[in-house]
Amino acid sequence: MAIRDKGGAAEAKAAAAVGSGALASEATHVGAGATVLQPVARSQWQLFRRRFFKHKVAVAAGVVLLLLYLSAIFAGQVTRYPLNPNIAQTQAQAGPSASHWFGTDELGRDQFTRIIYAGRISLAIGLSVAVVSTAVGSLIGAAAGYFGRWADQLLMRLTDLFLVVPALAILLIAQKKFGGSVPVIIIVLSLLFWQYIARVVRGVFLSLKEKEFVEAARASGASSWRIIFRHMLPNAIGPIAVNATLAVALAILTESTLSFLGFGVRPPTVSWGNMLQQSEGAVGTSNAYLIYFPGLFILVTVMAVNFLGDGLRDAFDPQSKH
Amino acid sequence: MVTFVVRRVAYSIPVLLIASVLVFGFVRATTDPLARLRQGSRDPQAVPRERARLGLDKPLPTQYWKWLSGFVRGSWGDSFITRRSAAQEIRAKLWNTLQLIIWGILLSALVAIAVGVYSASRQYSVLDYTFTGLSFLGLSMPVFWFALMAIQFLVYEPRQIFHLDQPILYSVGLHSATPQPFDYVRHLALPVLTLSVQLVAGWSRYQRSSMLDVMSSDYIRTARAKGLPRRKVLLKHGLRNALIPLTTVMAIDIGALFGGLIITEKIFAWPGMGKLFLDALIDGDTNVLLPWVMVTAVFIIGFNLLADILYGVLDPRIRLS
Numbered sequence: 001m002a003i004r005d006k007g008g009a010a011e012a013k014a015a016a017a018v019g020s021g022a023l024a025s026e027a028t029h030v031g032a033g034a035t036v037l038q039p040v041a042r043s044q045w046q047l048f049r050r051r052f053f054k055h056k057v058a059v060a061a062g063v064v065l066l067l068l069y070l071s072a073i074f075a076g077q078v079t080r081y082p083l084n085p086n087i088a089q090t091q092a093q094a095g096p097s098a099s100h101w102f103g104t105d106e107l108g109r110d111q112f113t114r115i116i117y118a119g120r121i122s123l124a125i126g127l128s129v130a131v132v133s134t135a136v137g138s139l140i141g142a143a144a145g146y147f148g149r150w151a152d153q154l155l156m157r158l159t160d161l162f163l164v165v166p167a168l169a170i171l172l173i174a175q176k177k178f179g180g181s182v183p184v185i186i187i188v189l190s191l192l193f194w195q196y197i198a199r200v201v202r203g204v205f206l207s208l209k210e211k212e213f214v215e216a217a218r219a220s221g222a223s224s225w226r227i228i229f230r231h232m233l234p235n236a237i238g239p240i241a242v243n244a245t246l247a248v249a250l251a252i253l254t255e256s257t258l259s260f261l262g263f264g265v266r267p268p269t270v271s272w273g274n275m276l277q278q279s280e281g282a283v284g285t286s287n288a289y290l291i292y293f294p295g296l297f298i299l300v301t302v303m304a305v306n307f308l309g310d311g312l313r314d315a316f317d318p319q320s321k322h
Numbered sequence: 323m324v325t326f327v328v329r330r331v332a333y334s335i336p337v338l339l340i341a342s343v344l345v346f347g348f349v350r351a352t353t354d355p356l357a358r359l360r361q362g363s364r365d366p367q368a369v370p371r372e373r374a375r376l377g378l379d380k381p382l383p384t385q386y387w388k389w390l391s392g393f394v395r396g397s398w399g400d401s402f403i404t405r406r407s408a409a410q411e412i413r414a415k416l417w418n419t420l421q422l423i424i425w426g427i428l429l430s431a432l433v434a435i436a437v438g439v440y441s442a443s444r445q446y447s448v449l450d451y452t453f454t455g456l457s458f459l460g461l462s463m464p465v466f467w468f469a470l471m472a473i474q475f476l477v478y479e480p481r482q483i484f485h486l487d488q489p490i491l492y493s494v495g496l497h498s499a500t501p502q503p504f505d506y507v508r509h510l511a512l513p514v515l516t517l518s519v520q521l522v523a524g525w526s527r528y529q530r531s532s533m534l535d536v537m538s539s540d541y542i543r544t545a546r547a548k549g550l551p552r553r554k555v556l557l558k559h560g561l562r563n564a565l566i567p568l569t570t571v572m573a574i575d576i577g578a579l580f581g582g583l584i585i586t587e588k589i590f591a592w593p594g595m596g597k598l599f600l601d602a603l604i605d606g607d608t609n610v611l612l613p614w615v616m617v618t619a620v621f622i623i624g625f626n627l628l629a630d631i632l633y634g635v636l637d638p639r640i641r642l643s
Contacts (some may be wrong), residue, residue: 004620079485080468160337161337161340161344162594163622163626164337164341164619164622164623164626165341165344165345165618165619165622166578166580166581166582166618166619166622167581167617167620168581168582168584168585169581169599169614169615170348170615172350172584172599172600172603173349173352173353173603173611173615174352176352176353176603177352177353177372244440249462253462253464256462256464256466257466257585260464260465260466260585261584261585261588261600261639276466276467276470280470283470283474283478284473284474284477284478284493285478288474288478291467291470291471291474295464295465295467295470298464298467299459299462299463299464299467302462302464303458303459303462306458306461306462307458
């Protein structure tokens with residue numbers, strides 16, 4: 001979309017603002033009234049970045065997530081109290097104050113400290129599940145979409161079956177059997193989540209398979225694996241990234257639910273879900289502040305991830321209206 | 323039409339059968355029907371005797387077949403804990419869960435459709451943005467936390483502030499010990515509210531986009547062009563067609579609710595399917611767990627089938643393609 005139109009700066013700018021092609025134009029003022037239009041080539045990445053940064057809410061969500069992850073990594077520096085203090089020296093069940101922002105629990109442990117350390121576990125589980133299920137799901141979905149036939153049939157029928165069993169019940173049974181360590185939860189959640197991404201990637205691959213550039217790669221003698229990894233997967237990066245962020249949100253929510261029901265992360269490892277499980281008795285008492293903050297952290301994190309996913313979707317695919 | 327329905331029903335039979343194999347294999351692999359006996363009994367012969375009595379010494383395919391034929395005929399075995407028949411237990415609990423589901427769906431559907439239609443007809447208005455924000459909030463809300471906060475702010479705090487003897491809404495169970503005015507509604511309100519949050523958030527977004535889709539189609543422009551009032555076009559021509567996709571989504575979500583109320587029922591001590599499941603899971607009650615998972619799978623498959631058929635009935639184009 002190269003526009004060469006002397007004097008039509010406004011029009012050119014409007015066209016550039018639409019920016020739907022890989023080529024946009026920018027007006028450069030040379031002299032009074034005279035305008036020369038220089039076509040500026042923008043890479044897909046630049047276009048993506050421009051669109052993403054226009055989505056203010058998604059950018060804000062990204063900043064919030066960054067802060068949450070940084071605070072989890074530097075938990076020791078962010079917090080003023082040890083995770084497991086000497087209980088004899090602490091004040092139990094003190095409400096929020098300047099020295100204990102979120103108050104202390106029944107053992108006198110600082111709630112803010114515990115929430116930051118719990119964030120380590122909850123955020124790590126969210127990210128790990130997303131990475132594992134996205135990697136596995138993309139591979140299987142890509143193979144099914146590219147090779148078709150029985151591989152495709154097998155994937156579709158298998159994921160059909162996963163859709164008809166009560167997911168939370170199955171997760172709870174599996175967790176009861178295999179225990180509450182963090183790696184086990186990551187594996188169990190990934191086993192459930194990979195199929196959503198597999199279905200999405202399969203769909204994208206089915207349509208990409210018909211494109212000319214794939215034909216061209218095949219004609220020039222590229223192997224199937226080269227076509228899948230070098231030519232098709234990079235073109236499916238949008239849907240994969242969007243669904244990976246949604247997987248982070250879903251994993252954090254599911255982990256906290258399992259932990260709340262007592263089948264997730266077990267104490268002494270602390271996660272937002274099991275903090276709420278331990279404080280459930282505070283509901284309907286004056287110590288209810290113990291349930292406000294862990295839940296608020298889950299809510300804010302999940303919401304930020306969802307907004308980020310929304311922004312990514314708009315940035316990758318401006319035509320989509322979802 | 324008949325062939326369409328028959329074909330869809332026929333397709334769900336193998337799905338059901340394979341699901342039953344998976345459910346049986348999974349539950350048997352992860353739970354041990356003899357665990358309680360192993361821990362509790364001093365008689366060394368008790369475990370082998372019970373194994374033989376339950377038929378657990380037979381090969382797995384034989385066991386599966388025995389279980390499946392029993393399941394189809396309605397003899398699901400007895401609960402290890404209560405010694406009552408699992409079929410009775412599940413039937414009683416199913417009815418309690420069904421009450422939550424019915425009221426929850428009615429409330430959610432009404433609110434979601436109203437919000438969706440309003441948002442679509444006043445796109446990008448302040449209220450539309452507000453609803454969008456609220457639905458993001460609802461979709462990101464941990465259900466259990468919402469329930470806890472609802473108990474805190476709708477039961478405990480009002481009682482403190484207004485110095486009431488009785489709370490306005492109850493947070494435990496299905497009935498009060500002594501009859502209270504509006505007892506049913508006051509017990510139902512909080513669980514129904516809790517399960518409606520995510521339904522309303524999801525459905526209203528769906529209704530909004532499907533309404534926007536319909537309102538930009540040609541026949542709507544024609545209806546406007548021939549001079550019909552806006553309200554009539556919106557509700558009579560637009561809404562009727564925009565409801566078709568929502569109906570199918572609702573059917574699928576309702577099926578999922580049968581197995582998905584575990585958290586809500588636990589927090590509000592609601593004697594339904596979810597609580598039955600948690601109790602059976604904690605006690606290792608395989609004879610309840612197995613039919614429980616199978617029954618919810620049947621409901622999910624059934625409502626998926628209903629969604630398919632409804633779509634075909636409401637939109638003839640789907641049926642013919």
